[in-house]
Amino acid sequence: MLPTVINLVRWQRIVLLPVAVLLTSVAVAASDVTNSSAWADVTARLTRPMLESGPLPRPAEDAPVSEFQAWIAQEANAVLKVETEGLLSGDFTTYALGAMPDDPLVRESLKSRFRTLRELKVTRFDQRIDGQPYVLPGRDSWRVVVIADHCFVETDCATDEAVFDSRWKVTPDGLKLTGFRVHDRTHPCFSCSSSRSAIVARPWETTELVAKVGKRTLVAVPLKYRARLAELAARAESAAVIADRYQVGDGKVDRYRLFIADPVSCSQWYYGYPGAWAAGLAAPTGPNRIEVEAAESALTPGYADELLTHELAHVSTLRNDTTYGQDDVWFLVEGMAEYVMQQGVGGKEYRRGTVVRHLTQQRPLRSVMVQPPAFDADLVDAQARYAVGYYALEYLFKHYGKTKTLAFFRGAVQYGIGLDGASQSAFGKPWAKVDRECAAYVRKL
Incomplete structure (x- = not known):
């Protein structure tokens, strides 16, 4: 190291x-x-x-x-x-x-x-x-x-x-x-x-790594995880296939870069410790580059594929963005990654419906524009906010279709023209109306 x-x-x-x-x-x-x-x-x-x-x-x-x-x-x-x-x-x-x-x-x-x-x-x-x-x-x-x-x-x-x-x-x-x-x-x-x-x-500044190159990915792990490299690289390749189906922006992602972190690395890489509830992150490093960090401890047999697909979905949908990280589109950014993740789970039901009900029982959900979790938020609160984003995107894909939903996402997140401008352009109606539709859909869960 x-x-x-x-x-x-x-x-x-x-x-x-x-x-x-x-x-x-x-x-x-x-x-x-x-x-x-x-x-x-x-x-x-x-x-x-x-x-x-x-x-x-x-x-x-x-x-x-x-x-x-x-x-x-x-x-x-x-x-x-x-x-x-x-x-x-x-x-x-x-x-x-x-x-x-x-x-x-x-x-x-x-x-x-x-x-x-x-x-x-x-x-x-x-x-x-x-x-x-x-x-x-x-x-x-x-x-x-x-x-x-x-x-x-x-x-x-x-x-x-x-x-x-x-x-x-x-x-x-x-x-x-x-x-x-x-x-x-x-x-x-x-x-x-x-x-x-x-x-x-x-990651290469602070940690000695070994890596494996695949058709669509570059996966690197600290030396202590060398034995998991082949397995994680194979999972990343599968996740990349799904993420590629939801690319937003011009051109194809040249290669997904994925770095697996140990507990020490989580505090050193990119922006430092991401928070107790975060299992991974997508870090924009340049005008058309996003790298992924995932905690090795979270890459369990039952969750690894979901986590990797979620993070690679950020890469495929956020390149060229101007407003990633701004709170008004946070629900879109994370909701899109959750939606793409769900497409790779083989029909398994999205498991956070009960978590959403936990959030809606605290206060009436009038808008799906939820704020990001606090840095020290508990896991239930964090999952509930992600789930609101997921169900909002699920509604948009079901009701308006993939082409219009991706166009809306691109306008709001990558072009930064505002939620209302993006909604008018993609859906032909103001965002306030679409927001109410999404919130009503979530409340019925």
Whole structure:
């Protein structure tokens, strides 16, 4: 397992780099004090036409912080390019060439990350620095934020930018990588290509994984669950077949990415601990990418297929969305996933009717626009809210048909035109009237 640090310190930006320094920092070169033959070979392979000023020399010890920032950026860029080269070619020696030598913890951390990304069949890992380097206490240690636009399995995929921190140390032999850390998601990404690139902790950042590629899925598990990988991958393939029937949006999902979490990982991955009542989650990571996390403890023989189908349904119906996560459409988002899930259970009756009655006995149900469960909600309350969404979608599919219902969902969730606008467009009547119809259907259960 990789060392995991979710750093709560708010790092201070020291100074903005002048434009001229930013321009010169794109030149790639090794430290002028490094005489390693291996590094010299790397430098030769990376050298490209330099600006007139050439590569930046190592600053003097008393140089301004801004000079060190420009040099650190230059050297870190060189190391990251070599690291990517080693990763994609499967050469760990090259991958770890710029790391702190003779540090077993750093080396083991890099090995774990390297093995995991190779297991995930990484095909693209374009790394670049975001913003400027941040000096840490002691001045010889630095934090550099990295953006990695990456693909797994396919050689071309939708933009998917992971944002993470790298740590560096200035040594007599130049700048050396000392490891990676999870990025504080409250800090913005300055140069992500999409404003919808999510700053979340990816599973491969914190946990060593093994993976299996199927026709439609990529399934990864922590090492302790290796024995379950084949079984869960087969279940995921079956769930993907069902989810594919309810795709909303342009084009087909290129591949469903599913990560199985242990109790520790549940608190580390994506947005952290999802709540006591959550067995899985769908995490939007980019403008056209959603990844799935499912708790291994919930993947029992009697529930695994339902859970996986529910989560993959989120992927197939929420790509390109603009309002996922907003409370007014929450019942639609979860109701759709529950409805798709139910299509794969072989005619088994949806089992939460009694739970809905529990909710309606507390107060009259006048609208199906229920709010999400509280973070600390009990399981019965959470299930009841999901069930209201399910039965609302069941009514829409029965009464208006699949084509109109999916069009309504797309307008309300993906296009964000509002429930009333989507209802008028798809059903030819205001949402208030359709909402009353759905609520009456649920009350009769």
